[in-house]
Amino acid sequence: MILVSFVLLIGCTEVPMNTPPETKLVHADTLVGIHGGYLEVKGEDKESPANELHFLIEVDGVEMPMESNRFDLSNLEEGVHRIRVWTVDPQGAEDPSPVEITVRVDLTPPPRPLLSTKLVSSMLEVEILDYGIEEVDTEQLLITFDSSSVTTTYTDHFQLKLNKGEGKKTLSVVAIDAAGNPSPPATFVVDTDFDRPPNLFLEPKKFLSLDEAELALYVGDDWDATPLVFAEVDGERIEVGIDKVEIPSRISRGWHTLRISAEDSEGNENQVSRVFYFEKDRPPPPKLEIRGNLVRLEKQQKDVTVGLYNLGDDGELRFFNSLESDEAAFMPYGIVLGRSVSASGMRSTYSAPKVRPLTWLVPYDRAVLAAVTQDTVISSGTTVHVPGLAVTVPEDKTLVVEQGGLLALDQSARLVVKGTLMVRGAIVGGELLINGGRLIVDGAQMTGVNVKVVNGPLVSFNSAKLQGCEIEVIGVRFVIISETDFGGTVLNASSVDEYHMWQSEAAGVNLKGVGDAIVVESSLGSLTVSSLSKCEMSDSNLSGSLTVSGMSELYIRDSQLHTKKISVSMAAVLIVEKTWMDALELLVTRNARCVLRYNDVQAKLAVNLKDADLAFYHQARKEIEIRAAGGYRIFDHEP
Structure with a gap:
């Protein structure tokens, strides 16, 4: 009876189980170079003291015991390795959650830095050329100069201050990658007792003009910050600017020799020469024509390139294409101007504008113009009368007077244009007030019209004939006049950005506050x-x-x-x-x-x-x- 009870008691008692140990990572070098690295762990166990624990390590699937809690990673081959480490207690229980890390061993040093040096104004400028050291994780530079060393983060350019007359100095640069591997040193010896002539660079342009008269110029000396620089054209002295030399307008058209010389404080000299052609004749403006949705040159021009510009609503010209003689370009909606540029960079006046309307123009079929409510055209053979009142062309509308059409204004009538007025036919009498809008006169006749343009982006007269008119232009971006006879009219322009006049006649031109005016082949x-x-x-x-x-x-x-x-x-x-x-x-x-x-x-x-x-x-x-x-x-x- 007692024996049975004892057996039953023993069978019902819980026997404690051995808890597996845990593994903690203390240190791990995940990038190992020639200076080595190590892995260190520690184990924790509730039943066993730490000194009775030992560790197993698995490197790339190969398991081995660790002699201590530290493993030397320097013995690994170059490359990437997957490592697992876990703790084992005296009873043989293993940590079921090993520490896992990835280690990259890089034993290849970066290549030797390739240096480019230049001594300018007592500053040694050192450039590290791009030859691939960034691709090998170069992070630092060890710079040693005249027995002094400094380690810096990687840079492709640095400067050192030198003093003249201190003998030979040695520069050493070592690249250090992310693993700490140093490259072979790159060395350079500079002799501070040696004084070289100034260094000269002149932009190699052979064709110059009044519009493109500058050549970029670099002058540098090893010790002098401001060497003396002289320039002459055919033996005649000209001025030298900052980092440039500009051919003055007094130099005649044709071939010339430009000579640049520089001299430092020690009398060392250097010089460079350039033969160039200087152009002073402006090419004629291009004649553009529209065929469908393409724009091309109406007449071929030799030895020029034609730039095409779109005139925005803000009055800014935006280049969008260039044309050679036999080419065509897509014609955008709106107003397009062209300008010829010679090989020497000499620019013509702007061409007569060409317009591609966004919407269809509606023919006006009434005898009296009382209002413009849509894009409207006065067709050939049609005469439209404007009585003694003010009629407005709204800001987003266009009024076109076609060739053969006539817009007749009473003397007291005023046509106010806030949008666009294009005249290819004729306008007689009255007043035109272009208030913020655009006036384009192309092959038209204007008689007895008082024209006043205020704050508009564009005024253009092309192949037009005017008699008994008055013209005043104020605050306009572009005034373009070509092949136009103004008769006895005096043109008054003030606060205009650009004023271009080609092959035209006028009784007089008054320019006031005009930024850039060009008058070519005209009679005033x-x-x-x-x-x-x-x-x-x-x-x-x-x-x-x-x-x-x-x-x-x-x-x-x-x-x-x-x-x-x-x-x-x-x-x-x-x-x-x-x-x-x-x-x-x-x-x-x-x-x-x-x-x-x-x-x-x-x-x-x-x-x-x-x-x-x-x-x-x-x-x-x-x-x-x-x-x-x-x-x-x-x-x-x-x-």
């Missing part, structure tokens, strides 16, 4: 350039007064002047070059400057000079009489 009764305007006139005739004032600049060349008086004042500049001059008086006053170059002076020219400058450049002075007063300066060269 008078010309006034004032209020910070800049104008160039070439191959043209001027038969009346010429006035330049208000810090403006006027450059006249290859033209004819028939005038009684030329006035230059208020810090303005007038340059006249290779021009047939039949003038009686040249008045230069109030800090102005006048330069005469190669001109053919016909009659006795009286120059009244007061508080101003007068310069002659290859100018015969036989027919010139100078009457000077006040603080004047006269130069026999162009300063």
Whole structure:
């Protein structure tokens, strides 16, 4: 009875189980280089002390015991290895959740750095050329110079300050990759006692022009920060700018030799020469035509490239394509301008604009124009009358007067254009107020019309004929005039960005605050350039007064002047070059400057000079009489 009870008691008692140990990672180098690395773990067990635990390790599937809790990773072959480590207690119980890591062994040092050095203004500029060291995890550079070393993060460029006259200095650069492997050193020895001539680089452009007159210039010296630099064209000294040399406009058309020389403080010299062609003639503007949705050149042009520009609603020109003589380009909707550019970079005036409307134009079938509510066309053979009232072309609408069509305005009538007005036929009488809109006159006739344009992106006259009109343009981005006869009309333009006039005639042109004006092959009764305007006139005739004032600049060349008086004042500049001059008086006053170059002076020219400058450049002075007063300066060269 007692024995049975004892057996039953023993069978019902719970026997405690052995809890497996746990493994903790203390340290692991996952990237191992030639300097080695190790793996360290520790074990934890509830029943056994730590010194009775041991460890097993599996490297790439191969299991082995560890002599201690640290494993040397330096003995592994180069490459990527998968490692598992776990703890075993004295009873043989193993950790069921081993520590798992991946180790990359990289024993290959990075390649030797490839150095490019340049000593400029006492600074040694060192560039590490891209030859693949980034691909091998280069992270640091060990830079040793003159027995001093510094370790920095990787960079492809650094500078060292040197002092002249300290003998030879040695630079050593070692690349260190992410594994700590050093490359073979790259060394460079610089002799600070040696002084080289200045280094010169001149942009290799062979064709230059008034519009593209600059050549990039680099001048550097090993020890001098500012070596002396001189430039001359055919032996004549010209100015040198910052990192550039610009051919002055006084240099004649044709082939020339440009010579650049540099000299340091020790008298070391270097020079470079360049033969170039200088262009001063503007090519004619291109003639564009539209065929379907393509734009092409109506007439072929040799030795030029035509750039095509789309005029945005904001008045900005955006280049979208270029044309050769036998090519065509897609014609976008809106207004397109073209401009020819020669091989020398000389640019023409802008072409007459071409328009591709976005919507169909609706023929106007009434005798009286009372309102414009849609894109409207006055067709050939149609006459539309505007009575004595104001009619507006809205901002998003277009009114077209086709060839053979007539828009007749009463003298008291006003047509206000906020959108676009295109005239290919005729307009008679009244007032045109282009208020923020666009005026495009192409092959049209305008008689007795008072035209005023305010704050618009574009005004264009092409192959037009005007009689008895008044024209005033204020605050317009582009004024483009080609092959137009303005009769007795004087053109007044102020606050205009660009004013281009080609093969046209006018009783006079007044420019006030015009940023860039070009007048080519035109005939003017008078010309006034004032209020910070800049104008160039070439191959043209001027038969009346010429006035330049208000810090403006006027450059006249290859033209004819028939005038009684030329006035230059208020810090303005007038340059006249290779021009047939039949003038009686040249008045230069109030800090102005006048330069005469190669001109053919016909009659006795009286120059009244007061508080101003007068310069002659290859100018015969036989027919010139100078009457000077006040603080004047006269130069026999162009300063």
